[in-house]
Amino acid sequence: MTESPAKKMEGTSITIDGLTHRFAQNPVLDRIDIHLEPGQVLALLGPSGCGKTTLLKLLAGLLPVAAGHGRILFGDKLVAGDGHFLPPEARGLGMVFQDYALWPHMSVGKNVAFALEMRGMPKKERDPRVARALEIVGLKNHEDRNPSSLSGGQQQRVALARAIVAEPQVLLFDEPLSNLDRDLRESLCHEIGHLLRTMGTTAVYVTHDQEEAFALADVVAVMQGGRIRQLATPDMLVTEPANTLIAEFLKLGTLLHAKEVPHSWHQRFAPNAAVDAQHLFIPQSALSLAANAAHCFRGEVTMQRYRNGRFITEVRTPDAPKGLVLTTDTRLSHGQIIDLTVDWQRLRWLPQAA
Ligand SMILES: Nc1ncnc2c1ncn2[C@@H]1O[C@H](COP(=O)(O)OP(=O)(O)OP(=O)(O)O)[C@@H](O)[C@H]1O
Numbered sequence: 001m002t003e004s005p006a007k008k009m010e011g012t013s014i015t016i017d018g019l020t021h022r023f024a025q026n027p028v029l030d031r032i033d034i035h036l037e038p039g040q041v042l043a044l045l046g047p048s049g050c051g052k053t054t055l056l057k058l059l060a061g062l063l064p065v066a067a068g069h070g071r072i073l074f075g076d077k078l079v080a081g082d083g084h085f086l087p088p089e090a091r092g093l094g095m096v097f098q099d100y101a102l103w104p105h106m107s108v109g110k111n112v113a114f115a116l117e118m119r120g121m122p123k124k125e126r127d128p129r130v131a132r133a134l135e136i137v138g139l140k141n142h143e144d145r146n147p148s149s150l151s152g153g154q155q156q157r158v159a160l161a162r163a164i165v166a167e168p169q170v171l172l173f174d175e176p177l178s179n180l181d182r183d184l185r186e187s188l189c190h191e192i193g194h195l196l197r198t199m200g201t202t203a204v205y206v207t208h209d210q211e212e213a214f215a216l217a218d219v220v221a222v223m224q225g226g227r228i229r230q231l232a233t234p235d236m237l238v239t240e241p242a243n244t245l246i247a248e249f250l251k252l253g254t255l256l257h258a259k260e261v262p263h264s265w266h267q268r269f270a271p272n273a274a275v276d277a278q279h280l281f282i283p284q285s286a287l288s289l290a291a292n293a294a295h296c297f298r299g300e301v302t303m304q305r306y307r308n309g310r311f312i313t314e315v316r317t318p319d320a321p322k323g324l325v326l327t328t329d330t331r332l333s334h335g336q337i338i339d340l341t342v343d344w345q346r347l348r349w350l351p352q353a354a
Pocket of ligand 1: 046052
């Protein structure tokens with residue numbers, strides 16, 4: 001996308017207050033509370049069926065909020081709940097969907113201009129705005145192309161241009177990158193993040209891809225079973241997961257059933273099935289290969305997989321036979337015996353998720 005800064009748009013705050021939703025009698029969202037400051041980017045992250053898209057549709061006005069089931073405010077304006085319903089076109093938002101949702105019979109320029117045309121904006125005013133939106137997404141001079149002549153990544157850029165052309169206060173994304181291949185996903189994710197920060201638009205981004213959520217968002221809502229299990233910055237989620245469910249879902253490290261040993265120079269890993277044993281969380285970042293043998297312990301490499309230039313490594317030790325997880329810069333061989341050190345400050349005792 002263009003390096004020249006996009007025009008600064010003013011985002012609005014979003015308040016979701018006690019939002020509940022049912023399909024027939026099936027509860028899908030359960031008392032969702034979120035507040036976003038203007039310009040903040042929220043990722044809704046969670047497994048399939050946890051209610052992410054339903055929450056996005058309620059924000060968009062594509063689903064109504066039932067009486068007594070909560071409220072949604074954009075700034076001070078009530079957009080849904082308490083008997084109010086503002087239709088999508090009156091909410092000042094832009095949307096980007098997984099399947100691009102471009103009109104195949106219209107040129108790229110007409111697709112992007114559509115919302116402005118519907119508002120009765122004259123062509124003289126429309127054309128420069130369309131050209132600017134296409135330039136921002138890296139598709140300068142593509143107005144006359146047909147969407148079907150573009151690659152998937154380019155079509156998603158057109159959808160993005162269409163979402164931002166009317167300078168919305170809120171942008172909503174529903175898994176916009178999941179139809180694209182990995183490289184393109186990474187680069188577009190980075191570009192969307194840059195664009196959102198430059199524009200200052202408040203955004204909600206649905207994804208089940210943790211890397212995407214962490215790369216893009218100021219705050220991430222980890223959802224499961226229609227509830228928000230933790231709402232926090234990516235840094236906080238990594239260092240302070242709220243409970244065992246979050247640590248397991250985000251695959252942040254190792255969870256051990258363990259017991260603190262009093263008066264010991266360190267906490268032991270000793271697996272312990274006793275009733276008072278607790279969940280000890282050992283983040284990947286707390287473990288590293290030991291440079292010398294002092295204050296370290298020994299383990300055997302049982303598995304390694306490559307990710308983003310590093311190796312996720314599983315190590316079996318006598319105290320943790322199911323394996324500890326850490327990241328290393330080097331490839332190690334299966335069965336290799338290695339020495340590890342622990343940064344004890346990073347370990348946490350986590351409560352069991354309710
Ligand atoms: N129109 C509908 N009628 C009935 N049930 C629905 C409807 N839409 C969604 N659901 C159900 O609501 C639950 C949440 O669906 P939703 O699409 O919000 O989940 P999601 O987290 O976005 O999942 P995915 O990542 O697979 O898109 C699911 O159990 C789904 O089957």
